[in-house]
Amino acid sequence: MINDFDFFLPVKIIFGAGKFNQAGKEAANLGEKALIVTGRRSAEKSGLLSRLTAQLDRQGMEWVHFNKVDPNPTDLIIDQGAAIARRENCDLVIGLGGGSAIDAAKSIAVAAESGLPIWRHIASWENDYIAPAGALPIMAIETLAGTSTESNNLSVVTRVKSNEKPGYACSFIFPKTAIIDPEVMVTVSPKMTAITGFDILCHSFEGYVSKIAHPIASILNEKAIESVVNNLPKAVNDGSDLEARAQLAFANILAGFSLTHSRATLLHAMEHPLSGHFNITHAEGLAALFPRWLEFSWEGNPEKFKYLGKVFGLADSDNNKHNLLEKAGDFLKKIGLDVSLSELGVDLNNAGRLIDDALLYMAGGVKNNPVAAGKDEIFQLLKASL
Ligand SMILES: [Fe+2]
Numbered sequence: 001m002i003n004d005f006d007f008f009l010p011v012k013i014i015f016g017a018g019k020f021n022q023a024g025k026e027a028a029n030l031g032e033k034a035l036i037v038t039g040r041r042s043a044e045k046s047g048l049l050s051r052l053t054a055q056l057d058r059q060g061m062e063w064v065h066f067n068k069v070d071p072n073p074t075d076l077i078i079d080q081g082a083a084i085a086r087r088e089n090c091d092l093v094i095g096l097g098g099g100s101a102i103d104a105a106k107s108i109a110v111a112a113e114s115g116l117p118i119w120r121h122i123a124s125w126e127n128d129y130i131a132p133a134g135a136l137p138i139m140a141i142e143t144l145a146g147t148s149t150e151s152n153n154l155s156v157v158t159r160v161k162s163n164e165k166p167g168y169a170c171s172f173i174f175p176k177t178a179i180i181d182p183e184v185m186v187t188v189s190p191k192m193t194a195i196t197g198f199d200i201l202c203h204s205f206e207g208y209v210s211k212i213a214h215p216i217a218s219i220l221n222e223k224a225i226e227s228v229v230n231n232l233p234k235a236v237n238d239g240s241d242l243e244a245r246a247q248l249a250f251a252n253i254l255a256g257f258s259l260t261h262s263r264a265t266l267l268h269a270m271e272h273p274l275s276g277h278f279n280i281t282h283a284e285g286l287a288a289l290f291p292r293w294l295e296f297s298w299e300g301n302p303e304k305f306k307y308l309g310k311v312f313g314l315a316d317s318d319n320n321k322h323n324l325l326e327k328a329g330d331f332l333k334k335i336g337l338d339v340s341l342s343e344l345g346v347d348l349n350n351a352g353r354l355i356d357d358a359l360l361y362m363a364g365g366v367k368n369n370p371v372a373a374g375k376d377e378i379f380q381l382l383k384a385s386l
Helices: 019-028 048-058 075-087 099-114 190-209 215-237 242-261 266-278 282-300 302-311 321-334 351-360 363-368 375-384
Strands: 012-015 033-039 062-069 092-097 138-142 154-156 167-169 177-180
Touching (some): 019 092, 062 099, 190 215, 190 242, 190 302, 215 321, 282 375, 351 375
Parallel strands (some): 033 092
């Protein structure tokens, strides 16, 4: 039986080696004055910022650079960026970087449009939520393949006051244009490649096993899962492997389609509170939870978990839960992400809050998991992953 579905993905995707050089021309189709949102240093160090601003200059565009985004971008930084966009009358927001810069650009575009703090637009513990009513046009220029944010309608914001780290979805934050150029990714470090690449695997596999798995996204996810498993170790070992980089960037786009339509599951729902409260790297948190989550969820959809086993090289006769766990462990070792929560500095002294957060602002992910989980199950999974 095919699940009922809608499919809506209004992003102009420009993919290929050398396509970074089209950024200026594409930006000129969207606005006249851009706020360029980046992390603190890497866009300057890599030379990509000056390559972008030179293109904007050639198009006769004005621009302002906002370089305050850290990993796990916060509401306060987003509000700062939005204030600058309003003061400077920017009519376009360009996210240049990885997931954090692009996610921040998306939320800055929302807050700049409304003039309200971004937190007012995110459903949380408080009741003063106001749905976003629009956003400045957004352009995403991806410099590392990870969060799939360039091709989805999601943004994640960490709130300084409460350490909550929810994601929210709205159609206004689909980037109008996304430029994905594998050539600019060859300088990404092995560690960052592993982290961002593993996030792609989780997005695509969680979407694949999600209770609301989308029929089109599921087909795309099979390709994305295969691409990451076969190419991530290559890109970690040899960053200059352009084919492996292109395969990962492609998988990242497919995973973005999946996140938009099939969402994530319990794995992401458990991780967000961890990186919110402990400021750990998102995908390291995912990696620490991954084996126990696989074990817990396998029975909910054995056929789909066996697909991952097959991609990891298991023959039909050996394709069972036990062997999948072993293969998953080998894969994490191969990419240097075989970590435990304790090694990342996580403790369970305030486990109640971690669980409540997962069940509140990541409730959708919990609900989509192939095996149902409540407070007790989440606590046991966290404990087993320490
Ligand atoms: Fe993620």
